[in-house]
Amino acid sequence: MTNYSKLPTTSRKLFRVVVETPRGSAVKLAYEPKTGVFEYSRPLPVGNTYPYDWGFVPSTLGDDGDPLDGLVIHQAATAPGVVIKCDLLGALRLRQRDPDGSKVRNDRFIFCPRKEDAPDEPVAAADVPGELRREIEQFFLSSVLGTGKKIKVKGWQDAAEARTSLKKGMKSFKRKFAG
Template sequence: MALPLHLLPARVAHSPTRIHVVIETPKGSRNKIAFNPDLEVLMLKGVLPEGHSFPYDFGFVPSTKAEDGDPLDVLLLLDAPAFSGCVVEARLLGALEIEQREPDGTVQRNDRLLAVAANSREHKTLHTITDLSPDMLHEVEHFFHSYNEVKGGKIRVLRRVGPDRAHALLAQAMLEPLTK
């Protein structure tokens, strides 16, 4: 029997710097796909308005739990869109440390890791968040602002951080390893 997606290890066994990313929503999609751990399936969570789409592949790091109770979110740079459920080895470039206000008024952290697929040809020279253009980072942040406003919420980017801090956020969110 295969290991459920959310129970895969966060880190890749053969590399101390590579992580696993499970793709939920592919680049260019208006459909927000999210993993449902209770049913162990990917489900349609919502549809973005006309003219809105995910700018890059979006997913999560398995075997993690962020402050919002979900696995850590990852925006993944890849040469072409992957598909929902695809597991990708990736390198962390950094993270956006984000404070999110929900429609009910509650505020919580909901950081987004930024990563590049380990096998990417187009993005292989990217190693840190500072390798991304300011315009690209602005567009990514704008997407997250817009996405949350459509749902009635708001975000505030607290900081843009590099790979060392992103790995620290990952370490804080990692669940205990499974025992046999």
């Protein structure tokens, strides 16, 4: 049984993203490391589907205690458990308030498959275009309806800033699980 959450974060300067919920899904799936399976988490609000493959960056740890989140912008839909080697485009910075009132930073990292694997993809590895940024923001704002969570958009990070945040998540993972 593969423990996806402990895969190496990078491979030859590319980030790995483990797909939990494929593009087009109207339900959120979540990887459960203890059992090694992808479990049904919850439905999305009526009419919502994931616009792109959604998952996590292995061997990272965010402020919420989970691996860092990743959205892979590409034209295909994969399946839970597929690992995609990606270029980092940037990150959507979010502040999340949970039902218990606690507040954490819970950024969404934005990736695209490496160019060799997806030569026809429209997004360059330099940035996320403005209109796409607004669409991604709206998706995440609407995706938490009915969960008791509230999120607030705090802006965007370019690829260099997002890389620094990912490295922080890698260090947090090592501190917690090293030894």
